[in-house]
Amino acid sequence: MDFQGRTVLVTGGGAGIGLAAAQAFQEQGARVAVIEIDGRRADEAATLLGAGGKDALVVQGDVTYAATVNALAAQIGERFGSLDVLVNNVGDFLRIAKPFEQYNDADIDSLYAVNLGQVFTVTRAMLPLLRRGQAASIVNVSSIEGFRGIPNCSVYSAFKAALTGFTQSLSLELGPAGIRVNLIAPETTETSQVPVSLVVAEEHRHQMPHWIPLGRFGTPRDIADGIVFLASPRAAWITGTALHVNGGALAASGWYRDPKGTWTNMPVMSGNGMNL
Numbered sequence: 001m002d003f004q005g006r007t008v009l010v011t012g013g014g015a016g017i018g019l020a021a022a023q024a025f026q027e028q029g030a031r032v033a034v035i036e037i038d039g040r041r042a043d044e045a046a047t048l049l050g051a052g053g054k055d056a057l058v059v060q061g062d063v064t065y066a067a068t069v070n071a072l073a074a075q076i077g078e079r080f081g082s083l084d085v086l087v088n089n090v091g092d093f094l095r096i097a098k099p100f101e102q103y104n105d106a107d108i109d110s111l112y113a114v115n116l117g118q119v120f121t122v123t124r125a126m127l128p129l130l131r132r133g134q135a136a137s138i139v140n141v142s143s144i145e146g147f148r149g150i151p152n153c154s155v156y157s158a159f160k161a162a163l164t165g166f167t168q169s170l171s172l173e174l175g176p177a178g179i180r181v182n183l184i185a186p187e188t189t190e191t192s193q194v195p196v197s198l199v200v201a202e203e204h205r206h207q208m209p210h211w212i213p214l215g216r217f218g219t220p221r222d223i224a225d226g227i228v229f230l231a232s233p234r235a236a237w238i239t240g241t242a243l244h245v246n247g248g249a250l251a252a253s254g255w256y257r258d259p260k261g262t263w264t265n266m267p268v269m270s271g272n273g274m275n276l
Contacts, residue, residue: 001232003030006134007080008231009072010034011063011122012090014041016191017141020220021087021227022049026056028228030085033057033076035068063090063118066125073125082132085231088119089141093156100154108155115159119166130179137231138174138181140167141223144246147185148253160185164242171240180239182230187246189218213248 008025012018014036022032022045032049034056036042042060049056057079061068076083092114096107119140130136145153146160163183171181190196196217200208209215226245229235244250 001028001228001234003028003084003232005029005031006084007031007033007076007082008085008087009076009083009126010087010089011118012036013058013087014038014045017186017189017220017223017227018087018089019045019048020224021089022056024221024224024228025085025231026054028232031055031080033059033072033080033083035059035061035063035072037062063122064113066121069118069121069125073129076126077129082134083126083129084133084136086123086126086130086136086138087141087227087231088122088138090118091115091141091143091160093153096156097152099152103155111155111159115156116162116166119163123170131177133179135233135236136179137235138170138179139227139230140181140183141227142183142185142242144185144187144244144250144253147242147244147250167242168240175239180230180235182235182239183242184223184226184230185242185244185246185250186218186223186226187212187249189220189223191220211249212246213252216247218245218247 003025008030010018010022010032013022013034018034022034025032026049034045034049036045036058039060042058046056046058049058057075059072059075061072063069094110094114096111123138130138140163142163143160145157146164150157167181167183174181188196208217223245226243230238230243
């Protein structure tokens, strides 16, 4: 999986899955560009990715603003000349979790901007650079929640599902140009954005190995490895598809109501071992 001489852009690359992906590409010889909204994380990423004289461009900015994205495209073009891999990693449920009838227009607009609108903006801005690249590839980071129901996050789920349609349709448009477009759909991953081990009450943590078939939640590197694979020559005949990296959670997915009536996908076990 040699990326020597190739340039990779990772959005939201200052922490979590994005930073892990940038580091994984660097390990395979890539030059990396990262855009990160948080100033502290951007500075930390610049230090990590630039260590040892590695060729890395780290920009602080918000990909929901077209002017910022267009400026980033100009910087990448000036510094690297072309782009070989685009990883659309930014996405967030923004802590908006409530019944659909309680959503207002501002909620929907903000979720759209972060989870779908910016993917359109970034991809459109980077396509001229990708057309100059070597066997270029786009990897859209979605979620398991785009492939199963998730109560109280219906709008977030809808935009994640929309990424699948965008990925499939764009792959047809760009196939003749030799540009592959794929999607990766992680289950909940242990990151600073979603610190799973802290969310689960201590008295229930002993049950965590039973909630996912492979016995644990994902790590950023689990997802990063899938992203690197999809962008690599090893996936040269893969386009328009979704790679599910979830420890078997989608195959075993199901939502339950606990004794208090709260929706959960982490089953509460009774004394006789039955799901309640």
